[in-house]
Amino acid sequence: MKKYIFIVLVLALSMILPTVAGAQDEVVTITWWATERGRDTAATRDLHFQLARAFEESHPNIRVAVALYPSRGFGTRIATAIAAGEGPDIWYHYYSPDIAEEGFLEDLTPYIEASDINPDEDWFPIGQIRAFYDGSYYGVPRDSSAAVIAYNMDLFDAAGVEYPQPGWTVQDYLEKAIALTDVENDIYGVGAIAGGEGCLLWSPFSFNLGTDLVSPDGTQVVGYLDTPEAANAFRFCLEMVTEHQVTAPPGLQDQFGELVFLSGKVAMQVISNWELAALEEQADFNWGVVEPPRFSEDSESIAWTDAYVYYMWSGSNHKEAAWEFLEWLAGPEAQRMQAEAGIWAPNGPQVWQELGWDEDPVLGVFYNELMKETRVPNYLRNRFFWDCVYPAFDNVRVRWIEGGERDLETMLAEEAANAQACLDMSIGE
Amino acid sequence: MRLSKTPLGLRQIKWLNTVTGYTILSILAVLFLVPLYWMFSTALKTQTQTFAIPPEWIPDPVAWDNFAAVFREVPFGRFVINTAFLVVMNIIGQLVSVTLVAYGFARLRFPGRDVLFLVMLSTLMIPYQITLVPRFILFSKLGWVNTYLPLIVPAFTGSPFLIFLVRQYIMSIPFDLDEAAYIDGASRFTVFRKVILPLARPALALVVVFTFIDVWNDFLQPLIYLNDPNMFTVSLGLSFFQGQRETNWNLLMAASLMAMVPPLVLFFFAQRQLIGGISVEGLKG
Numbered sequence: 001m002k003k004y005i006f007i008v009l010v011l012a013l014s015m016i017l018p019t020v021a022g023a024q025d026e027v028v029t030i031t032w033w034a035t036e037r038g039r040d041t042a043a044t045r046d047l048h049f050q051l052a053r054a055f056e057e058s059h060p061n062i063r064v065a066v067a068l069y070p071s072r073g074f075g076t077r078i079a080t081a082i083a084a085g086e087g088p089d090i091w092y093h094y095y096s097p098d099i100a101e102e103g104f105l106e107d108l109t110p111y112i113e114a115s116d117i118n119p120d121e122d123w124f125p126i127g128q129i130r131a132f133y134d135g136s137y138y139g140v141p142r143d144s145s146a147a148v149i150a151y152n153m154d155l156f157d158a159a160g161v162e163y164p165q166p167g168w169t170v171q172d173y174l175e176k177a178i179a180l181t182d183v184e185n186d187i188y189g190v191g192a193i194a195g196g197e198g199c200l201l202w203s204p205f206s207f208n209l210g211t212d213l214v215s216p217d218g219t220q221v222v223g224y225l226d227t228p229e230a231a232n233a234f235r236f237c238l239e240m241v242t243e244h245q246v247t248a249p250p251g252l253q254d255q256f257g258e259l260v261f262l263s264g265k266v267a268m269q270v271i272s273n274w275e276l277a278a279l280e281e282q283a284d285f286n287w288g289v290v291e292p293p294r295f296s297e298d299s300e301s302i303a304w305t306d307a308y309v310y311y312m313w314s315g316s317n318h319k320e321a322a323w324e325f326l327e328w329l330a331g332p333e334a335q336r337m338q339a340e341a342g343i344w345a346p347n348g349p350q351v352w353q354e355l356g357w358d359e360d361p362v363l364g365v366f367y368n369e370l371m372k373e374t375r376v377p378n379y380l381r382n383r384f385f386w387d388c389v390y391p392a393f394d395n396v397r398v399r400w401i402e403g404g405e406r407d408l409e410t411m412l413a414e415e416a417a418n419a420q421a422c423l424d425m426s427i428g429e
Numbered sequence: 430m431r432l433s434k435t436p437l438g439l440r441q442i443k444w445l446n447t448v449t450g451y452t453i454l455s456i457l458a459v460l461f462l463v464p465l466y467w468m469f470s471t472a473l474k475t476q477t478q479t480f481a482i483p484p485e486w487i488p489d490p491v492a493w494d495n496f497a498a499v500f501r502e503v504p505f506g507r508f509v510i511n512t513a514f515l516v517v518m519n520i521i522g523q524l525v526s527v528t529l530v531a532y533g534f535a536r537l538r539f540p541g542r543d544v545l546f547l548v549m550l551s552t553l554m555i556p557y558q559i560t561l562v563p564r565f566i567l568f569s570k571l572g573w574v575n576t577y578l579p580l581i582v583p584a585f586t587g588s589p590f591l592i593f594l595v596r597q598y599i600m601s602i603p604f605d606l607d608e609a610a611y612i613d614g615a616s617r618f619t620v621f622r623k624v625i626l627p628l629a630r631p632a633l634a635l636v637v638v639f640t641f642i643d644v645w646n647d648f649l650q651p652l653i654y655l656n657d658p659n660m661f662t663v664s665l666g667l668s669f670f671q672g673q674r675e676t677n678w679n680l681l682m683a684a685s686l687m688a689m690v691p692p693l694v695l696f697f698f699a700q701r702q703l704i705g706g707i708s709v710e711g712l713k714g
Contacts, residue, residue: 038672038681041502045658067656070668073648080653083562084569186482248482259480259678266482274675282477 028321029063033078033088035071039278040343047341054337055328062321087313089322092142094308096218096380097133105138106312111323112137117330122348124370126305130380139309140330143344145272146369147204147304149173149293150279153286155180155187155267164268164290170208170236173268173293177246180267189246191266197393199237201378203270204292204304209233214389218381219427221389226416231408238400261287272306273345273366289365303372306380307347388422391415472496472682479678495683502677505684507659508666513691515580515662516644522584523591523640524633530587531595532621536607546596549589557649565653575656580647584640591636598632599625634702641695645688663688 032052037044045068052064067088069077074093081087082104099105112119119128119137124144131139149164156163161179164172177189199205200213211229214221224230241247248260261269262278264285270292271279279287294301310329312322328334332354335346339355346352349371357363379385392415399405437445471479472495474488499505534546568579602625610620626633648664655661667688670681 036669036672038670038675038677041669041677068658069652070665071672072668073652076649077652080562080565084566086565086569086574188482259476260482262477263480263482278476282475 027061027063028318029065030089030316030318030322030325031065031067032325033067033069033074033091035074035092036068037343038071043341044343047338047343050341051329051334051337054333055325059324059328062324064325082313082315085315087315089316089318090310090312090326092308092310094380095131095139095311096383096385097129097131097138097376098218098381099383100131100133100136100138104314106314106316106319107136107138108140108312108323108326109136111327112140115327117327122350123330124305124307124348125372125374126307126370126376127347129374129376130307131309131311139311140326141307141347142310142329143308143338144347144370145274145306145345146366147270147272148289148291148365148369149204149268150261150271150275150287150289151268152261152264152266153288154264155285159267161267163288164293166291167297168290168293169296170205170293171296174236174240174244174246177240177268178244181244181246183245186265188248188266189244189268190240191248191260191269197237197390197397199240200233200393201390202304204302205237205270206378207302207304207375208292208295208299209236210295210299212375214378214381214385216375216381218378218385218389219423220420221392221416221423222420224416225389225392225419226409226413228409231412234396234400234408234412238397241401273363276362276366277342289362291365291369301372303369303374304377305370305372305374306377308344382423382427384423384426388426389419392419468682469686471678472686474679476677476679492679495679496687499680499684499687502680503666503669503684504659505663505666505687508661508663509687509691511660512645512662512664515577516641518577518581519584519644520637520640522581523588523636526585526587527591527595527636528621528626528629528633531592531599532625534592534596535599536604536621536625550593553589553593561649561653568654574654575660576654577660579654580644580650588640591639594635595629595632598629602628631702634699638695638699642692645692 032048034048048066048068052066055064056062078087078091078093087104100107123141126144127141130141131137151164153163159180159182161176164176179189181187181189200209206213209232211224211227211233213225213230213233215224248266259278260266261271262282271289291301292304310326312319312326316322330347332351335348335351336354338344339346339351345366346355349358349367352358352363352367358367379390382389395415396408396411399411400408405411470486470488473491473493474485475492478485478488534542564579565574568574571578573579606624606628607620610624615623646664647662648668651662651665655665667681667684670677670684
């Protein structure tokens with residue numbers, strides 16, 4: 001009897017073992033969806049495949065299927081695929097953190113806790129908050145960017161104006177802009193972004209005008225957008241366009257700014273490290289960068305930084321493999337590769353230091369910003385921002401600049417009430 | 430009583446009218462051409478020149494290399510070939526399906542015809558976004574994602590708008606012609622093929638042009654159904670020059686100029702048929 005049991009066991013084991021061994025050798029294919037970039041299109045595309053191949057070399061059981069899409073429409077592509085149950089395992093995008101409520105993002109906190117990643121040390125502050133929602137991480141930072149002020153030294157010299165220095169204030173900025181503007185010769189103190197809603201939304205000014213225009217979680221605008229401090233902030237940005245007339249023509253403000261700055265006719269321009277390559281390659285004048293101005297000499301400068309984020313689909317069938325790739329992408333090897341390719345800046349201080357970027361006279365300014373206190377940009381605090389809150393900013397700008405209205409307090413009260421009603425309804429749904 | 434002599438003769442008045450007309454038309458033409466010229470001019474600028482202050486109307490130096498750069502940055506030639514293939518297949522599909530269905534609605538009498546026509550027309554009112562996900566699921570279950578089938582097969586089921594257009598046109602063709610052919614022993618299909626189709630040529634030209642422009646410019650469907658960049662179309666290719674945070678304006682304009690050429694050439698050759706078709710639709714539709 002024992003003999004038969006032994007034979008049965010041996011047979012059973014002989015059937016199971018190859019399966020187990022086979023499972024160990026089984027190659028898992030994960031999908032990685034990404035977007036093309038407007039500049040360095042081919043180089044950016046190549047980088048994705050280089051990253052995937054490098055990962056596969058060190059992880060022979062995982063294959064990465066890369067698909068690249070245009071930026072425009074990428075959100076629709078993702079949403080359609082996820083709605084149809086065919087989402088990618090991982091992708092990067094630009095969601096507000098509260099998108100996690102919609103349930104399609106995997107909570108990465110358990111993976112991060114079980115790994116060697118220490119967000120506080122490994123990632124810049126923006127990476128720690130950019131996809132952090134309700135106590136959990138729903139993404140890992142792909143890169144980092146910071147905004148600084150680029151200035152045209154030649155224009156400063158010609159106008160006899162001192163270069164801006166760290167610690168300067170928004171009032172210093174305005175005074176320099178006025179002193180540098182010479183409309184008859186098409187010279188403007190400031191270029192794109194600085195006037196209108198760009199000043200209040202996607203620039204370092206948005207954090208350094210003495211108030212916050214939207215609540216930290218993005219759900220409240222009444223009590224933020226309609227305060228006297230908010231009115232002063234709006235006034236500062238809008239008067240640059242109308243009263244002081246120090247901004248470049250509105251038609252030239254579509255781009256993020258480096259191209260307007262490259263015209264050589266703009267003295268100061270908000271730029272991020274995304275625009276740095278173009279400046280280094282194409283500027284035919286002397287230029288420098290300086291930290292953005294703070295609200296007052298007594299206040300701390302708050303950095304305007306940002307990051308794209310890698311996400312994992314909660315419906316992925318290969319979560320372990322997907323996490324291995326995510327961890328690798330957010331880790332030093334991949335970060336070094338993307339930095340050396342000149343495509344994205346690393347997501348944490350370690351690789352910046354290894355590359356000596358923290359000591360570089362230009363990159364060091366960005367590094368310092370990335371290490372400072374920061375906030376999630378206004379427009380990324382809530383997923384209903386563009387539908388509900390942005391119109392308030394835009395309407396005030398239009399009413400001020402095109403309509404000639406000057407009663408900011410009334411305008412802001414009206415627009416804040418409308419925005420809040422929209423937010424309450426959208427969040428309630 | 431003698432009529433006072435007019436200061437201008439009839440010939441001079443005619444001449445003045447002609448000159449005034451041409452002058453106004455020329456001014457309007459220039460106004461309409463300004464954006465096109467700006468596009469052409471931007472396509473020949475360097476990145477820095479695109480945002481020069483004051484704006485540069487005539488680029489100096491002229492960056493002819495932008496056109497070559499488009500092909501270096503993205504496989505633009507491949508995109509053109511892919512799109513041309515889709516255009517041809519869609520035109521074939523629409524011509525086959527639209528003419529048959531429109532003929533049925535225009536000439537055949539069967540119970541529920543008008544209700545069916547109304548149902549078909551009402552599908553025009555369903556926003557595309559509503560059917561986006563169900564269609565994706567359907568094609569996904571069929572294993573058609575990342576193939577051209579979702580972009581071609583629907584054309585063989587006919588576009589309601591084009592069916593409506595052709596049906597109206599066929600209805601304007603006198604039924605006497607059909608009857609004459611029937612008396613001569615023609616079958617229904619022979620009448621369709623030898624009487625209706627040749628007479629409906631202006632409407633078919635409209636189908637060709639509308640389908641061409643629709644497919645050539647379609648962004649959303651290729652985006653949704655295609656994963657492999659080698660299968661992408663021109664409109665997707667153009668978007669490659671627009672990132673989340675930056676736009677390569679000079680290359681985008683160079684690529685857009687090249688993308689404009691095929692529809693322009695088509696319009697150039699088809700304009701007589703096209704305008705004939707539209708005017709007839711306008712009068713008799």
